Amino acid sequence: MNAFERNEKALDILSKGKFLQAQQLFFENVRMAPSHETYNNLGWYLFTEGLECKNGKVRNAEKLGTYYLQKAESIRHTSVNLNNIAYVMEIQRNLAYCQTGVENRDLCRAAYEYTEKALQLKYSNEAEYNRLRFLYLCDSRSTEVLSGLEKLSGQFDEPDCIEFLLNVLCIHARLHECLERLAQYRDKLDELCLMSLYCICGEYEKGAGLCGRIYEKYTLRHVDIAMLADCLIRSGQSEKALTLKQAWQEDAAPETKKAAQAFCREADRIFDSAAYRAELIQGYRFRPPVIPLCGYFGCKRHGTPAVEEH
Numbered sequence: 001m002n003a004f005e006r007n008e009k010a011l012d013i014l015s016k017g018k019f020l021q022a023q024q025l026f027f028e029n030v031r032m033a034p035s036h037e038t039y040n041n042l043g044w045y046l047f048t049e050g051l052e053c054k055n056g057k058v059r060n061a062e063k064l065g066t067y068y069l070q071k072a073e074s075i076r077h078t079s080v081n082l083n084n085i086a087y088v089m090e091i092q093r094n095l096a097y098c099q100t101g102v103e104n105r106d107l108c109r110a111a112y113e114y115t116e117k118a119l120q121l122k123y124s125n126e127a128e129y130n131r132l133r134f135l136y137l138c139d140s141r142s143t144e145v146l147s148g149l150e151k152l153s154g155q156f157d158e159p160d161c162i163e164f165l166l167n168v169l170c171i172h173a174r175l176h177e178c179l180e181r182l183a184q185y186r187d188k189l190d191e192l193c194l195m196s197l198y199c200i201c202g203e204y205e206k207g208a209g210l211c212g213r214i215y216e217k218y219t220l221r222h223v224d225i226a227m228l229a230d231c232l233i234r235s236g237q238s239e240k241a242l243t244l245k246q247a248w249q250e251d252a253a254p255e256t257k258k259a260a261q262a263f264c265r266e267a268d269r270i271f272d273s274a275a276y277r278a279e280l281i282q283g284y285r286f287r288p289p290v291i292p293l294c295g296y297f298g299c300k301r302h303g304t305p306a307v308e309e310h
């Protein structure tokens, strides 16, 4: 079996959920045929799936995975590998953000530079979306993000991309344009996304119209509740707002009584105080999700090449 065949077999086995066998083949490939491609594939496997140890336990192996991804990078540059390293940074960024609530702009900037290099080697709409997203996380008011999204959305009208564009239009106070495009793409967007954009753009009645379906479907953050309450109250539907608040408060009987009481107090505050709602809504910051890319060379399912030629 040569390196390509072993890689093909590893990916085939992996797609059937046989992790240990796939892991052994990726390691074997690195031993028998060390190269940019085999290092990258082992690194991506370890980073995303972990390392199955002799006792059968699967351990987080992000560190070892990153080591192999960087080893691949030291040999040559490919879009697959550079995008993978940007993804490693995204995981680090996200972890830091969850722990501290503060964005690590250095990491965003570094990830942005990796995606930019990757795009110069090979373009894809998904990678371009991720590049603009990292730039947005560095600077949400960047005009390059806006112009980039306007261009990208013409050829890539996936919901993530459209939602990103509409929110960025709002950030640049281009509300009229946001509403025009909202009408155009309405069917692609979920109710929560639509309601928040209607609220930001001041179309309160339209936002309020979605309240039934939003109540049925979603568990909301405080800022979402504030937006929905704002839509209802500002469009003169105070009674409906009260009914909704009571329904939520009745639903709130989770793990502890204390948590339920805290939620009820928070709901009272949101519905009673326009100033508090404004404070929550002003603190709202749209966070676009990353689009995961296939990180393996020679993946038939995603059509990545066995070797990336430049």
Ligand SMILES: [Zn+2]
Residues within 6 Å of the ligand: 294, 295, 296, 299, 300, 301, 302, 303
């Ligand atoms: Zn794949």
